Amino acid sequence: MMKPENVVYMDNNATTRVAPEVLEVMLPYLQDYYGNPSSMHRFGGQVEAAVSQARKQVATLLGADPEEIVFTSCGTESDSTAIFSALQSFPDKRHIVTTRVEHPAVKNLCEQLDTLTGHKHRVTRLTVAADGTLDLQKYEEALDDDTAIVSVMWANNETGVIFPIAEMARMARERGILFHTDAVQAVGKIPIVLKDLDVDFLSLSGHKLHGPKGVGVLYVRRGTPFVPFLVGGHQEKGRRGGTENVASIVGLGRACELAAAHMAEENSRVKGLRDKLEQGLLSSIPHAILNGHKTDRLPNTSNISFEYVEGEAILLHMDQYNICASSGSACTSGSLEPSHVLRAMGVPFTAAHGSIRYSLSIYNTEEEIDFVLEKMPPIIAGLRQMSPFWKADA
């Protein structure tokens, strides 16, 4: 096994390290305190208290009320719950507004709605500009009387581009349309105060903010019509059946508390490291292009295309130095086509296949940035020397 201390981990939009403080609060619930929070004895009751505490911690990070927090198993479950709930609450409405750059959790769900629900649905997939941003006028035109729900991600996982969720949610609310946002990448990285917004549903995932895998949250604004996705026991006030994943919920609570404490660092030191990495790569490597809006972007994410070389080959060379990142190339997606996000932005194929996403966290150091800045230019130059499309003088 590769030892974690030897790894230069810059793939935090894929998943993050569990913070030591998070693990610490989880362990007792995996060992001694195994009671069921629903039980009518103090041994279970004390576990229920820990779950309630976590609910408060999550609510605090989001600027929401604890009772608006529903624990789920992952971001995908939260997304599905929100969208299906809206469709069932408004059975006569058969229109959804979303974007072309959503995470597969929303994108593929919207593509398969007809099969999943047995009804014909109209899905408007908003296009994005070359810098990955949305046109709000087109958004406004897409909303109509038939629209059951809008589902738009807060920040894009591949490029980090942030959408104007506050304004978009307001526009939906004015027309009586429910608004869902997949905020899996945004939570913990940028401030979110839901009580000031018109967002009805928000999804988040534990493992993207230094919590454990296998736990997520769906925020459901008080008063929003709701139909559960997992029907069963009375857990989560009947909004999500199934015995609680107690240890992970407790861990997620702590992770949210830590995220609030680290928010300033994320937007100053981490952003500084990201900018240094980005500027360093763009200036030392010719034909390197930044994908996504320069400023309306998460502080930790940088997606750069290295023209005329292929992403999987770049990643495997980086792997030789224990540097972890991601690519939007076809070969890494498991499909034969490059990332749908980069294609939606109109990134030319010459660049899409050679895109690398670096996503940092508070655990990254300046030494790591220097190390990556030292290793990347020869990797790209070596692969270009092998590429039939690369002209040395270009």
Place this chain on the structure above:
Amino acid sequence: MWEYTNKVQQHFLHPKNVGEIENPDGTGDVGSLACGDALKLTFKLDDKGVIADARFKTFGCASAIASSSVLTEMIIGMSLDEAAKVTNEDIANRLGGLPKEKMHCSVMGREALEAAIANYRGLKIPMAEGEVVCECFGVTDLEVIRAITESSLRSVEEITNFTKAGGGCGKCIDRLREILVATVHQGVDIKAVAEKPKRMTTLQKIKKIEEALEREIRPGLRKDGGDIELVDVDGDFVTVSLRGACTSCAKSQTTLKEYVEKKLRELVLDSLIVEESK
């Protein structure tokens, strides 16, 4: 993450014969930037007509680079006639195997070699002649038919793994299934294919098909005095034998396609092709 053999990793990290020969005897240019991989192969012959040097330039993933590198190593020292016999399977085997989704990289190697030989001989590249089936990746019907025959492909998914056809928008998938059915039927060598060792996935398929026959299909047929037996499963091809009243029933072909195939597609896999054993 892909599971690459040591040999693939070696050839990827330390590729042999990178570059382009000046004034080559043959040049093969295949693939494109849009497709995500491309290979330019050049070779030079000695006075006896043996490949004295071969060089490659590849844009693509680790397995594309490794396939190109190992290909140059293989063909140096071969006569053109020998080189012309190198198949994509040879390239993959020499690398200790490739993940099945990456077999198209070895096909690209073989295509570049073929194009380079054709270029030397002043011939047209035979595969480019066909009709384009998959527009996303510019794959012709001839290329698809060849992959089906040479690598004994038995499903559309396998065709995509080997040629990339069908891996984009998916519009050509029905056409690919037609080509698959037609090619397998013309192909004489079905027996040889059937003798190839079955993979786990086929075993799982068989189990599921048996289950579906038993629970859903047989009861219906038995009501009418008929019965059905599973004879073979080869890729997506399911061979069955109709028994009892079915054998003399004029509608047995309709039963097969409209009932058995439909049911199996619904319950097991929607790409299955059901046929009667003869």
